[in-house]
Amino acid sequence: MKTVIEQISEKLEAAFAACGYDQKYAKVSVSNRPDLCEFQCNGAMAAAKEYHKAPFMIADEVVAQLKQDEDFASIESVKPGFINIIVSGAYLADYVNTMARTEKFGFETGDAPKNVVVDYGGANAAKPLHVGHLRSAVIGESIKRIERYAGNTVTGDVHLGDWGLQMGQIIEELRDRKPELPYFDENFKGEYPTEAPFTIAELEEIYPAASAKCKTDDAFLARAHAATLKLQSGDPACTAIWKHIMNVSKADLKKNYDNLNVTFDLWKGESDAQPYIPDMVQSFVDQGIAYESQGALVVDIQEDTDTKELPPCIVRKSDGAALYATSDLATMVEREKLLHPDTYIYLADKRQELHFTQVFRVAKKAGIVKPETQMTFLGFGTMNGKDGKPFKTRSGGVMRLEHLIADINDAVYKKITENRTMDEEEAKKTAKIVGLAALKYGDLSNQASKDYVFDIERFASFEGNTGPYILYTIVRIKSILNKYIENGGDLKELRVNSEQSASEKSLELALVKFAEVIRAAYKDNAPHRICQYIYEISNAFNGFYHDTKILAESDASKQKGYIALISITKAILEQCIELLAIECPERM
Ligand code: ARG
Numbered sequence: 001m002k003t004v005i006e007q008i009s010e011k012l013e014a015a016f017a018a019c020g021y022d023q024k025y026a027k028v029s030v031s032n033r034p035d036l037c038e039f040q041c042n043g044a045m046a047a048a049k050e051y052h053k054a055p056f057m058i059a060d061e062v063v064a065q066l067k068q069d070e071d072f073a074s075i076e077s078v079k080p081g082f083i084n085i086i087v088s089g090a091y092l093a094d095y096v097n098t099m100a101r102t103e104k105f106g107f108e109t110g111d112a113p114k115n116v117v118v119d120y121g122g123a124n125a126a127k128p129l130h131v132g133h134l135r136s137a138v139i140g141e142s143i144k145r146i147e148r149y150a151g152n153t154v155t156g157d158v159h160l161g162d163w164g165l166q167m168g169q170i171i172e173e174l175r176d177r178k179p180e181l182p183y184f185d186e187n188f189k190g191e192y193p194t195e196a197p198f199t200i201a202e203l204e205e206i207y208p209a210a211s212a213k214c215k216t217d218d219a220f221l222a223r224a225h226a227a228t229l230k231l232q233s234g235d236p237a238c239t240a241i242w243k244h245i246m247n248v249s250k251a252d253l254k255k256n257y258d259n260l261n262v263t264f265d266l267w268k269g270e271s272d273a274q275p276y277i278p279d280m281v282q283s284f285v286d287q288g289i290a291y292e293s294q295g296a297l298v299v300d301i302q303e304d305t306d307t308k309e310l311p312p313c314i315v316r317k318s319d320g321a322a323l324y325a326t327s328d329l330a331t332m333v334e335r336e337k338l339l340h341p342d343t344y345i346y347l348a349d350k351r352q353e354l355h356f357t358q359v360f361r362v363a364k365k366a367g368i369v370k371p372e373t374q375m376t377f378l379g380f381g382t383m384n385g386k387d388g389k390p391f392k393t394r395s396g397g398v399m400r401l402e403h404l405i406a407d408i409n410d411a412v413y414k415k416i417t418e419n420r421t422m423d424e425e426e427a428k429k430t431a432k433i434v435g436l437a438a439l440k441y442g443d444l445s446n447q448a449s450k451d452y453v454f455d456i457e458r459f460a461s462f463e464g465n466t467g468p469y470i471l472y473t474i475v476r477i478k479s480i481l482n483k484y485i486e487n488g489g490d491l492k493e494l495r496v497n498s499e500q501s502a503s504e505k506s507l508e509l510a511l512v513k514f515a516e517v518i519r520a521a522y523k524d525n526a527p528h529r530i531c532q533y534i535y536e537i538s539n540a541f542n543g544f545y546h547d548t549k550i551l552a553e554s555d556a557s558k559q560k561g562y563i564a565l566i567s568i569t570k571a572i573l574e575q576c577i578e579l580l581a582i583e584c585p586e587r588m
Pocket of ligand 1: 119122347348
């Protein structure tokens with residue numbers, strides 16, 4: 001289905017061509033003067049240069065071609081050479097009715113379906129989740145859903161950090177706390193216990209303690225490094241402890257991600273890539289792209305077109321250890337073998353940009369991925385507190401996701417109970433859904449690469465560009481539709497009115513942008529575009545609602561048109577929040 005802009009552009013192209021002008025000048029856009037018109041074409045101004053004619057003469061000629069077109073309520077040339085367009089109510093209504101009956105409201109990418117891996121979440125096993133991981137999960141989940149909606153086959157992988165120094169730190173801290181465990185008995189010959197020697201609560205305490213110790217106690221740090229290396233060389237005792245850490249930590253992470261309504265198709269981690277490392281590194285050497293530098297093995301990634309110097313990618317340290325980059329490269333080897341992706345999308349803090357530039361370039365240079373494989377790094381900014389510094393809890397510590405969610409739920413709960421009579425249980429349940437929406441929308445409504453300020457009061461507000469405002473709009477529509485049905489109405493075969501009030505038409509003009517908005521969100525990996533769009537729709541709907549007596553309308557046919565319009569508004573808003581992984585309650 002062509003967009004409204006495309007349809008109008010085609011008419012203008014034909015008119016420009018009929019008058020002897022290049023149709024490249026026929027570009028149409030949404031008007032930036034909505035007080036004057038709905039769409040505009042400024043091409044006559046540019047054409048004037050090529051054809052040495054006054055722009056308004058060109059505009060006049062083009063407009064004369066289209067004066068009789070019934071799809072336009074008005075088309076005018078305005079000095080110095082603008083073409084101002086207002087579409088007819090019948091045209092717009094027809095478009096909205098068709099859209100309502102078209103799969104995905106007419107959204108299509110125009111591309112062949114692709115096989116896409118989205119690498120997001122990126123939590124580190126046994127370490128607390130921090131705000132960066134929250135952003136990765138929230139934005140990544142939306143990207144994954146948009147990719148899927150675009151018709152692609154998508155695999156979301158949490159890619160846990162499960163192979164780093166934290167493992168050695170925990171092993172050594174555990175040794176100090178519970179030396180009697182069989183893992184620390186060198187003469188132990190039996191089977192190691194299947195039960196973990198710690199709970200998640202203990203693990204949460206062990207890691208920060210060990211990490212703090214490493215900062216002051218060099219001997220402990222050396223032991224942690226040694227234990228990490230032992231684990232990475234397959235030592236059975238270290239491996240047994242590692243498995244316990246992973247089981248306990250994964251169960252907890254799953255719970256956290258479930259609470260966020262974020263789900264992964266794969267729960268792989270850096271450890272899964274390790275078996276591929278030796279052959280991969282050897283192939284770098286065999287291909288002659290890796291060389292020794294100060295004892296380490298490195299691959300150059302500098303390209304002629306670079307404006308600044310980029311350091312080579314280290315793939316093996318002088319002590320033989322693999323690095324973050326090595327793991328990411330070996331993960332690609334595995335993904336190529338198991339998933340054959342056309343596109344890779346990675347979400348991580350934007351400060352990891354150099355890392356991803358390095359691994360993407362090495363992957364292409366070494367032929368791990370095909371030359372045409374699309375490698376995308378989506379670097380996101382920092383979530384700051386109101387003081388403009390990276391967000392901390394009230395006590396100044398690292399954010400715990402549960403606490404953050406609890407805080408925002410409280411704020412929403414207060415709002416709900418202030419205004420409405422809802423029983424305690426439903427208010428709690430609703431606050432949970434709306435609170436999460438507040439949190440996610442507060443994040444997603446910003447361009448991902450930008451830093452943003454986490455402001456509970458603002459995010460939880462029922463007014464303004466917030467999650468609760470959008471949900472409130474949907475809930476309001478649901479309630480009108482329910483009442484309409486209670487009064488004997490029926491939602492089948494409805495069509496919007498072909499003569500609209502101003503606010504009714506504004507709402508339709510907002511709705512018809514769906515396909516181009518989703519396409520832009522898809523092409524640019526930009527969920528914030530969807531937020532902008534649903535905010536515009538919500539405002540347009542609330543304007544319409546304010547002006548219109550929907551349920552009290554006595555003209556049944558007109559009322560049916562209203563009901564058709566708010567039904568499609570609801571369907572579109574619901575589809576959009578689904579792409580943002582935001583849910584809506586029944587009442588608020
Ligand atoms: N675990 C990493 C961190 O906490 C993020 C992982 C991002 N993904 C990747 N494939 N490197 O910073």
